[in-house]
Amino acid sequence: MKWVIAIIKPFKLDDVREAMTSAGISGITVSEVRGFGRQKGHTELYRGAEYQVDFLPKLKIEVAVSDNLLDQVLEAIQKGAQTGKIGDGKIFVLDLEQAMRIRTGETGEKTL
Amino acid sequence: MKWVIAIIKPFKLDDVREAMTSAGISGITVSEVRGFGRQKGHTELYRGAEYQVDFLPKLKIEVAVSDNLLDQVLEAIQKGAQTGKIGDGKIFVLDLEQAMRIRTGETGEKTL
Amino acid sequence: MKWVIAIIKPFKLDDVREAMTSAGISGITVSEVRGFGRQKGHTELYRGAEYQVDFLPKLKIEVAVSDNLLDQVLEAIQKGAQTGKIGDGKIFVLDLEQAMRIRTGETGEKTL
Amino acid sequence: MRSRFTLGLTALSAALLLWPALVMAEGEAPTLDSGNTAWMLTSTALVLFMTIPGLSLFYAGLVRAKNVLSVLMQCFAITSIMTILWTAYGYSMAFGDGGAMNAYIGGLDKAFFNGVTVASLSGTIPETVFAIFQMTFVIITPALIIGAFAERMKFSAMLIFMVLWATLVYAPVCHWAWGGGWMGKMGVLDFAGGTVVHINAGIAGLVAALVLGRRKGFPTSHMPPHSLPLTVTGAGMLWVGWFGFNAGSELAADGTAGMAMAVTQIATATAAVTWMLIEWMKHGKPSALGIVTGAVAGLVAITPASGYVGPIGALAIGGAAGFICFFGATSLKRAAGYDDSLDAFGVHGIGGIIGALLTGVFASPALGGAGFKENMDMASQVGVQIISIGATIAYCAIVTFILLKIIDVIVGLRVNDEEETMGLDIALHDERGYNY
Amino acid sequence: MRSRFTLGLTALSAALLLWPALVMAEGEAPTLDSGNTAWMLTSTALVLFMTIPGLSLFYAGLVRAKNVLSVLMQCFAITSIMTILWTAYGYSMAFGDGGAMNAYIGGLDKAFFNGVTVASLSGTIPETVFAIFQMTFVIITPALIIGAFAERMKFSAMLIFMVLWATLVYAPVCHWAWGGGWMGKMGVLDFAGGTVVHINAGIAGLVAALVLGRRKGFPTSHMPPHSLPLTVTGAGMLWVGWFGFNAGSELAADGTAGMAMAVTQIATATAAVTWMLIEWMKHGKPSALGIVTGAVAGLVAITPASGYVGPIGALAIGGAAGFICFFGATSLKRAAGYDDSLDAFGVHGIGGIIGALLTGVFASPALGGAGFKENMDMASQVGVQIISIGATIAYCAIVTFILLKIIDVIVGLRVNDEEETMGLDIALHDERGYNY
Amino acid sequence: MRSRFTLGLTALSAALLLWPALVMAEGEAPTLDSGNTAWMLTSTALVLFMTIPGLSLFYAGLVRAKNVLSVLMQCFAITSIMTILWTAYGYSMAFGDGGAMNAYIGGLDKAFFNGVTVASLSGTIPETVFAIFQMTFVIITPALIIGAFAERMKFSAMLIFMVLWATLVYAPVCHWAWGGGWMGKMGVLDFAGGTVVHINAGIAGLVAALVLGRRKGFPTSHMPPHSLPLTVTGAGMLWVGWFGFNAGSELAADGTAGMAMAVTQIATATAAVTWMLIEWMKHGKPSALGIVTGAVAGLVAITPASGYVGPIGALAIGGAAGFICFFGATSLKRAAGYDDSLDAFGVHGIGGIIGALLTGVFASPALGGAGFKENMDMASQVGVQIISIGATIAYCAIVTFILLKIIDVIVGLRVNDEEETMGLDIALHDERGYNY
Ligand SMILES: Nc1ncnc2c1ncn2[C@@H]1O[C@H](COP(=O)(O)OP(=O)(O)O)[C@@H](O)[C@H]1O
Numbered sequence A, B, C: 001m002k003w004v005i006a007i008i009k010p011f012k013l014d015d016v017r018e019a020m021t022s023a024g025i026s027g028i029t030v031s032e033v034r035g036f037g038r039q040k041g042h043t044e045l046y047r048g049a050e051y052q053v054d055f056l057p058k059l060k061i062e063v064a065v066s067d068n069l070l071d072q073v074l075e076a077i078q079k080g081a082q083t084g085k086i087g088d089g090k091i092f093v094l095d096l097e098q099a100m101r102i103r104t105g106e107t108g109e110k111t112l
Numbered sequence D, E, F: 001m002r003s004r005f006t007l008g009l010t011a012l013s014a015a016l017l018l019w020p021a022l023v024m025a026e027g028e029a030p031t032l033d034s035g036n037t038a039w040m041l042t043s044t045a046l047v048l049f050m051t052i053p054g055l056s057l058f059y060a061g062l063v064r065a066k067n068v069l070s071v072l073m074q075c076f077a078i079t080s081i082m083t084i085l086w087t088a089y090g091y092s093m094a095f096g097d098g099g100a101m102n103a104y105i106g107g108l109d110k111a112f113f114n115g116v117t118v119a120s121l122s123g124t125i126p127e128t129v130f131a132i133f134q135m136t137f138v139i140i141t142p143a144l145i146i147g148a149f150a151e152r153m154k155f156s157a158m159l160i161f162m163v164l165w166a167t168l169v170y171a172p173v174c175h176w177a178w179g180g181g182w183m184g185k186m187g188v189l190d191f192a193g194g195t196v197v198h199i200n201a202g203i204a205g206l207v208a209a210l211v212l213g214r215r216k217g218f219p220t221s222h223m224p225p226h227s228l229p230l231t232v233t234g235a236g237m238l239w240v241g242w243f244g245f246n247a248g249s250e251l252a253a254d255g256t257a258g259m260a261m262a263v264t265q266i267a268t269a270t271a272a273v274t275w276m277l278i279e280w281m282k283h284g285k286p287s288a289l290g291i292v293t294g295a296v297a298g299l300v301a302i303t304p305a306s307g308y309v310g311p312i313g314a315l316a317i318g319g320a321a322g323f324i325c326f327f328g329a330t331s332l333k334r335a336a337g338y339d340d341s342l343d344a345f346g347v348h349g350i351g352g353i354i355g356a357l358l359t360g361v362f363a364s365p366a367l368g369g370a371g372f373k374e375n376m377d378m379a380s381q382v383g384v385q386i387i388s389i390g391a392t393i394a395y396c397a398i399v400t401f402i403l404l405k406i407i408d409v410i411v412g413l414r415v416n417d418e419e420e421t422m423g424l425d426i427a428l429h430d431e432r433g434y435n436y
């Protein structure tokens, strides 16, 4: 199994989720993060005090997938999240050793 | 060492933390996430505009554990988080290569 | 490639980011988390109802690095985040199998 | 509430009085006074302001984020429903002529504001203004109660309860004290609503908290206020609006109104400081929630006294309210174990009782007050106050209990566990307070 | 707005009237009444309170967090700019003497408050007070419009548009109805601004929503209000402030002001409850956003009627407003497909039309009203109301459309896509609403 | 603040004046006027509203989330403590008879409102009303100061400082200007508190900012306001409440009160627009924080002038305040390097000086003003203004400095580093602002 982490632009969430659902994913976890990267931030100004904000609001999607679904999922995320402009984000893949469903205690790929 | 990620129902945090402490864990990190899964979301309605909210508030617990504690920790989380109803969440285990305590610079299992 | 997770004190973010940038890192992802550990929390009191808060606000930094940058990055984070007081946080390193830039679809170390 | 004229006469010099005095001597009815009317229009706005947004923010900040709208919605719906109820029959039941039953309840002669025209006067102000000033009181009283059962009551059951409660508890007690009923006749001093508003609301809240039972998780899991800035803002609004409540209850812009406003300010400040100091001593730190709760306790306690006592009375009543309510909202609640979520009883019930009682003491001219009712001394006045407090508590508790039990059978009082965990906002209203 | 004297005379007893009556008979001008002045100073504060913070919070809560400051800023800037505009020439254009053109527009004789001194009176109140009371109306009207184009209009274009619109639409229509123009002469009943304020703002909003087009993503992606507690708070403030709007429009603290306040309260509550019940029946749950929107619809609809109708009229107008605006802000908008972001048209346009129309009905003494204009019956009065509504709609729509088209060419009306995605707060103002 | 009679006489027609004029000629004391009393009761509520919730929200939004309650709590505690202090001896020290020392300080004859009864009058209003109207001024002035040392001062030290400061600085300066002291005798024009309130608060703030030193991290790390919607809301409330401050300082509902309200509105709007435009030109974008800060600067500057100048004066004073305070709160502060956290000095100190100075200019009848004090021309009036400003600055700065140094030795002024990092809410009050 793999643990996939994707950093995307917030307004792309719905597209990504739909693409992933189509790729056979039935569960994902999303959190709000701030990203620092090539995409330029903006300036904030309060009573003359300027402040360069380099961190942009992004969403982090985390999903556990079985090995055989990995490629489709990566493709789905990429398609759903892409705008072609800088700052679209990244996808990272880690190895996942074990998964368990809390409700039932089952483990393995069937829990995903 | 292992990196354990658990997605749980928010109101179960205290139970889980207690169970983990009993299992010998002395540090954990918690964040607020939104989960999409089998558990049904709800409808929101604003001036006639309906909106199906599939993402539910969940908590993500992350904890680094030594290999020999892993099983007890998994059991502790499962016991603490279980209600038996759909949406109780998942536990994921990844391999953790290294850990360092920032204050002292020490590394390895003793930092956990 | 490695996936580095650092839990730090919030007011150290700017120092850490600068240190990492100097170490050659061009992208990081930050999120707000609550940490439970050796550092003591505080008491809250509302109309006589006392409440021991063990969770402290922390920031989680996640960054994907190429293997050869790992040591410098660890050092940079540690230097930037250290105050020498309890609660400075931890750094965790996991193995990262794959990385993809959403905008271009490229994969591998060059995307970091 | 007494006529502007009594007081005006004292204050006016003989020469200026001559002409109006002559007119009055010939038995003319009082005429409209634009100054008094201006103040009462303002007071009406101020008292409405106490409920929306004042009280609703005060309470909304204290609940968890998942229930914030439920509280705001309850206050807003109560405001609307009570307006209709008061127009339809409430005003008439409270201030109409009850004929043979007048000691206990008014009649229906003024239903739907029948006979209340542009030209009707109530003393020196238009009767419309008197009627809607009083309307703002029947709005805030039920709204106060919701503090006791917040975060767990069904919205539908809440509405039914409030309509019945306003009809069967508020209207009669209001008539007893202010509408010509037995309590007023007996000589109770209740300037702006110690019995009618605060004891009534506090007792109803206590009964509701007991009948509904505790929130899931109370008291083991912690339920911190989700936004104290809302609560402190609401407290500030309550304080400001309360000037309309107390000084407005004079129904005129005169010396008594001025003194009522002054003692309101003094008692509130004293109670706030008292609460702050006790907390500081007992817990080592003073809190924002503490000081604002103290202020509300002071506002409550000075309410029945506001037109009758002087600055010294205000200091005493404020100090007593801060001190006693502190223990009411903390130790007493924990000891007794009921879940009065936002301390409707601890602050309004207890504060109202303290105020109603001490009004009988500090109305004494020797203590700077305006004097007791005719032919009374302190002992007899305190006696009358105790009877009134006791009657209000007993009547209110019994009727509230019966109403809640009946409603529980018919529609059920509480949401189910799942809805409570999910929060009332989503469960009952399909909306969320915040989408950041 | 009618003279205090007409009404005062009815209310006062003969004996007290004797002396002023004699004076008036000799043709003396009315003199300053401190009570009336007190109420109008208060009313001015209340109506300003409606815009800042009232309306600005109501709207701010409804947008997404990334646009919260843009809305607050628009309201605040409008408040400031309109003050200057009204001082410079607006007041004069609306209430000055237009000479030969007086049926259509006032003159510039009062520009920069020329001749408005400490001693100038307008009826029984200082003219300064009349001028700034009216100023608060020219502040809130443009502020209402922003609800229609929120989250996408350029701040610069918005400012230019509002200055031109206030000059070319608001000032003339205000003059028509209240400043001595044709509409008033024709006998329109518009107590506090059904045509001048609400229909005007609602229609301008609708045209703006159509000309600017929909927000990116509307209606497919969901744009939930970012903070309903702000919205409910704003609604409460609007309700309280509206007492100044309606009862203040009497320009006196008298029986008519009292009745205006009473019917405002009743109609608002009725509309709120009506909306709540319809939503409950249609969707299964009543919502906080629903009930407060209903209240605003009621406030809007009772505005033109407030000094003319009685409690029964208020119940009817409130019920109608709640019912019809519900469909205006939900079904109609979805069916027609325009993006009136915060329902400026659905609530103010439609509510204003309902109110203006029904004023012609419920002013009838048979229905508890104060009577029609001289020599009118219900049919002719309703006719006059319809003509006034029609003229306002037509004139406002045409001029608004032309202004927007011109501004679009010169500076552009909308922000670009990237700015809209990023949010107007950062894009236009370099600041963020929240930094938790 | 001048007698209603002076002005009333001008405004009234001869016929109506005859009778009261005769009465007055016989030397009768003024009698209670219900209209004036109504307005002053309202004004008192409005000025309290300025502090809680107005100013407290304005400031609370500007600090970081971890300090939000500390600011709200300071405002609330000041409100309460000052009420008690004013009742106990403050009012007497400011407005009592100081005997031989009367040029510098009042006496203790009115301590604990001794002799202030229901029947006592102050001009045409009850003395209780005058006393609590003035009480709201001694509440807001210390509350303004906290803007200068926010986010780092100990709560206990703050309380001690404020009690001493109100006693040793506010009460005397208030007596000098309004209580019969030398400044008033000299002929200073300070209608509603340019010297007494704003210069006093601004200078005390500056001294406090210097003595306490900068916040940890200032100016390198950024400390953005945690919730600008709170700040904008607070600004709106300040604007509305300020009507009571300025128009209320007339102590009557008359033409001067009307003009005071009008010029307040005009100056505020002008300052807001001025600030917005400068920022737009200098930084490329106008901000919400900018426009509201400009509005407050305008409110401050028009305060001493409000009863003396006309619309033209208001435009000029507003423009000057917007322009100069912009540089005071941005360039000057950065250049000088002190950490006046929320710009108490930059806005109130500088704005107060501008206003007090220009009052001496625009009171000129030639510029539409109400005229200088007897036997003065513009030069001598400006001279008097400068002396008053200078005396206030010098006295306030010296006493404030000494007080702070003493308190620093005894209890310490600042929290420690760890508490500052953690935030004052948890460190000093054991509570958190938000629990979402
Ligand atoms: N090495 C990295 N480790 C972790 N997160 C990263 C890394 N590089 C980029 N990110 C995340 O991806 C986001 C987008 O990256 P950015 O460089 O702005 O644009 P692009 O993805 O188009 O190259 C960043 O805001 C950050 O959250």
Ligand SMILES: Nc1ncnc2c1ncn2[C@@H]1O[C@H](COP(=O)(O)OP(=O)(O)O)[C@@H](O)[C@H]1O
Residues within 6 Å of the ligand: A026, A027, A028, A029, A030, A062, A063, A064, A065, A101, A102, A103, A112, B007, B034, B035, B036, B037, B038, B039, B056, B058, B085, B086, B087, B088, B089, B090
């Ligand atoms: N494959 C997955 N990857 C990441 N998170 C998941 C995955 N499946 C479920 N989750 C998380 O677990 C939560 C609970 O899952 P759900 O399917 O609703 O119920 P259950 O855990 O009882 O099967 C989801 O809300 C989501 O946050």
Ligand SMILES: Nc1ncnc2c1ncn2[C@@H]1O[C@H](COP(=O)(O)OP(=O)(O)O)[C@@H](O)[C@H]1O
Residues within 6 Å of the ligand: B026, B027, B028, B029, B030, B062, B063, B064, B065, B101, B102, B103, B112, C007, C034, C035, C036, C037, C038, C039, C056, C058, C085, C086, C087, C088, C089, C090
């Ligand atoms: N085993 C662990 N797994 C995950 N996070 C941990 C673990 N131990 C500590 N942390 C995180 O590190 C933070 C700091 O740890 P703490 O024990 O307080 O101090 P120190 O880092 O100085 O030892 C905690 O608040 C928590 O967020």
